């Protein structure tokens with residue numbers, strides 16, 4: 001097939017969502033109830049526009065990472081109810097007419113359009129992340145699945161981005177959450193979106209296979225405590241890295257090194273007998289993975305056993321031309337232990353003249369989160385990599401993002417949802433949104449306009465108004481204008497639309513955008529809110545509609 005007009009369109013079929021449980025029935029009953037009632041009222045084909053957006057940034061921050069779009073498009077492109085599903089819906093709507101089943105049978109997304117902000121973008125409250133337009137009967141059925149696909153994805157991607165922010169660019173961040181995640185989809189989604197939000201790797205093998213995320217891992221305490229003594233090691237042979245020499249008894253070589261370290265002038269008296277079952281475990285791991293030796297050093301005593309044992313094995317490997325990778329700490333005071341470990345490594349490097357030994361990787365894990373990493377930074381530490389599970393993947397600090405899906409127009413008539421709580425009032429109309437950049441290259445403000453208003457122009461002064469607060473407004477002269485909503489679906493996979501980029505590209509976009517935010521929006525304590533605004537025209541219209549729709553009270 002030839003590429004279509006704009007050249008950035010993909011010709012292939014869009015595969016289904018990652019999770020086969022994502023079907024049209026992954027929905028709230030009321031969406032089907034409404035679909036039936038729309039159909040009964042012969043309204044099902046009325047052209048509707050819905051906005052998907054959130055109202056407040058999570059984790060006490062002032063930014064959010066948008067994620068989940070790719071899965072929404074995959075869902076929509078394959079939206080079709082099976083006969084069994086239709087039978088089940090009919091049985092769930094007592095008294096529904098058989099002809100409704102024919103309607104459901106014919107339902108697909110060939111008359112739906114989706115405009116969205118590119119996945120991996122930094123986004124802000126009230127600005128539509130997605131604008132979904134189409135026959136109200138079918139678009140109503142997209143609400144719950146879309147919210148399900150976007151809410152956790154964006155929340156966990158933001159959580160990952162926040163962990164990255166506090167850890168710093170130079171640290172490796174490993175997602176270790178599969179065992180603690182909320183079920184299988186919680187685990188797979190967390191691995192995918194933590195990578196998107198800036199993690200480097202996952203321990204989750206299925207996620208590695210599904211999404212090409214780099215896999216990383218160490219070993220557990222079970223492996224260490226499964227060994228009793230070095231007598232268990234039967235095959236002690238290890239060939240050198242270049243294959244030219246053979247060490248017949250690697251165990252003895254390690255033991256010789258252990259004695260040497262013990263008597264190093266600056267380590268004399270530092271440790272005496274180390275744990276021999278731990279030593280056996282380390283030697284066995286090294287024999288299995290001589291090119292990638294690492295060790296969990298806190299099973300018995302980090303400084304008196306784990307670290308000396310690890311160094312003895314690493315030095316023996318070094319004799320044979322291998323470079324050990326490093327250690328993992330999983331308990332205790334991680335600031336103190338990582339610093340002591342680094343000192344030990346540097347002493348070995350200097351006294352035994354082993355270049356690079358002091359630079360081995362120290363990985364830390366154990367109930368880590370933004371706060372503990374921040375505390376470690378303040379104390380000073382020597383951790384190079386953080387392995388993070390529970391707090392990251394369960395989004396322990398905030399349970400949900402709270403994205404909503406609101407009707408903003410039907411049959412070309414703008415609609416508004418009023419609320420006592422002004423933050424819950426929806427912004428009506430089919431809109432366009434733009435990000436305006438200032439002189440220093442940072443984004444200054446997002447602005448929403450009516451669909452037919454002329455776009456903001458570079459160098460032209462523009463009034464940006466707070467959507468609900470009359471006194472809050474500012475003139476902006478943008479140095480760059482970026483239209484935020486792009487077309488991701490226009491009825492079929494063959495119509496001109498944005499590509500669904502590979503996960504790695506989405507991650508790169510996310511990292512780049514986060515780096516380009518002004519630092520006061522990003523700081524953890526009392527960050528400055530990013531401004532979200534509407535054009536003067538849209539402001540006036542919102543308030544006109546508000547007055548029109550709100551009944552006037554009568555005092556008695």
Ligand SMILES: Nc1ncnc2c1ncn2[C@@H]1O[C@H](COP(=O)(O)OP(=O)(O)OP(=O)(O)O)[C@@H](O)[C@H]1O
Pocket residue numbers: 330331332333334335336365366367368369372375376379
């Ligand atoms: N220097 C530090 N500053 C602040 N928090 C730390 C520091 N070192 C470790 N932590 C955190 O303190 C908590 C210690 O938890 P806890 O007392 O359960 O573990 P532990 O006793 O070290 O190990 P175990 O898992 O064997 O019980 C963890 O959340 C860990 O991330």
Ligand SMILES: O=P(O)(O)OC[C@H]1O[C@H](OP(=O)(O)OP(=O)(O)O)[C@H](O)[C@@H]1O
Pocket residue numbers: 176177179180220330365366367368387388389390391
């Ligand atoms: O602490 P998290 O951030 O969730 O990271 C994952 C944890 O999983 C492992 O612990 P394990 O399952 O062996 O349990 P334990 O640490 O509670 O003993 C690992 O040793 C980490 O401590």
Ligand SMILES: O=C(O)c1cccnc1
Pocket residue numbers: 176177203216217218219220328365387389
């Ligand atoms: O590879 C690891 O070290 C790991 C993986 C999952 C959970 N805890 C640790």
Ligand SMILES: [Mg+2]
Pocket residue numbers: 330365366367
């Ligand atoms: Mg643990």
